[in-house]
Amino acid sequence: MQIYLNTYGTYLHVKDDMFEIRVPVKDGVPAKQHIAAHKIKTIVISTSAALSTDAVRLALMNNVDIIFAHADGHPMGRIWHSKLGSTTKIRKRQLEASLGSEAVAFTKLWIGEKIENQCEFIRGLKKHRQPISDYLNDKISRMEDLSLSLRQLKADKIDLIADTIRGLEGTAGRLYFETLNYVLPEMYQFNGRSMRPAKDSFNAFLNYGFGILYSQVEKVLMIAGLDPYVGFLHRDDYNQKSMVYDFIEPYRIFVETTVFRLFSAKKVNKAHIEEITNGVSLNKEGKELLVNSLNNFLETETVRYRGRNQSRANAMQQDAHRFANELIQNAGPTPGHL
Structure with missing residues (x-):
């Protein structure tokens, strides 16, 4: 269970x-x-809320992750126990592999699976x-050609082909979101991806969903x-969690599927959105709608994976x-990857 504290x-x-x-x-x-501590995986605080030191201590004792999030859902910081997930050997190898x-x-x-x-x-x-x-079919064919070009790239170091990979990924993404826009009901159609701020409700839902996924x-x-800061494609940016941006790529489809389902079923309306400077953002009702739907998709729905029925999370x-x-x-x- 994930708990979201978004009420002022x-x-x-x-207690007890x-x-x-x-x-x-x-x-x-x-x-x-x-709520019993063992039932909770994550507590997300995204607005003016307060928590006691006893609550922090109980969370640490039960490996409950406490995340402080920006208004757009992107993680700002977290309270996490001080132990590494495993030996430092993994992080040393991760750094070696990046070179x-x-x-x-x-x-x-990862990029290939994202495009697929x-x-x-x-x-x-x-x-x-x-x-x-x-x-x-035309969109699929063009994206498959991009995927083939990606697979055919060869280099000893990622820096030598990084720009080419980003170009292929970006072109595939443009074709993909053009397609989503084309098939959505007219009232929800959008003009490409927009971030911080979103220019439309579809992108506002996507951006908030990706913020949730980043923290997960x-x-x-x-x-x-693993070290969230040592990336392969995304690298050398000061204080950026580069590996998070790398590893997330095959899983972006989780957010995109959830958001598309909400819009294609016409479950989103103007009551879920508020205007901000130069764009729009989700209000409390919009965040609750997305959080509940995405949590169900990640935590409750099961898929067949490696011979077992289990959650996507x-x-x-x-x-x-x-x-x-x-x-x-x-x-x-x-x-x-899924």
Whole structure:
């Protein structure tokens, strides 16, 4: 379970060895909710809320992640126990790998899987949209050509082909979002990706969802003993969690699928959005709609993965452990992301 504290004046503390959440209400008597610590994976605080030191201590004792998020959902900081996820050997190998051909192989794998996920999503759109199948087939074909070009790239160091990879990824992304826009109801259509701020409601939902996903990817990396700051394709940027931006690529489809479902089912309306300077943002109701839908997609729905039925969140954690093991064993990447 993930807890989101997004109501002004909320107070989180401990009572009877359980978390107690007090939420202000209009008549002055706060609403209270008690939750056992073992049922919680993450507590996200995104607005003016308070928590006690006892609540922090209980979270640390139960490996509950406390995340402080910006208004757009992107993580600003977190309270996490002081132990590494595993031995420092993993982080040493990660740094070594970033300087050679291993970075090339892993980067091509992750970006390739991202593009394949996008193609597969468009293939799924064809099932109920036969009148525009030619349009969709054209997009798929062009994106498959980009994927082939990516696979054919060869280099000993990622710096030698980084710009080419970004170009292929960017072109695939443009084709992909053009397709999503084309098939959405007219009232929801948008003009390409826009970030910080979003220019439309679809991008506002995407941006907030990606913010949630960033924090989850950072956590699975740390649990696996990996360094969120040592990236392969995204690298050398001061104080940037470069590996988070690398490793997240195959999983962006989780957010995109969730958001597309909400819009195609016409569950989003003007009541979920508020205007800000030069753009729009999700309000409290919009955040609740997205958080509940994305949590269900990641934590509740199950998929068949490596011979077991499990949640996408668990599968993502397994991928992080597998990545760490491949680094230690010098085995190189093997396909297997969702």
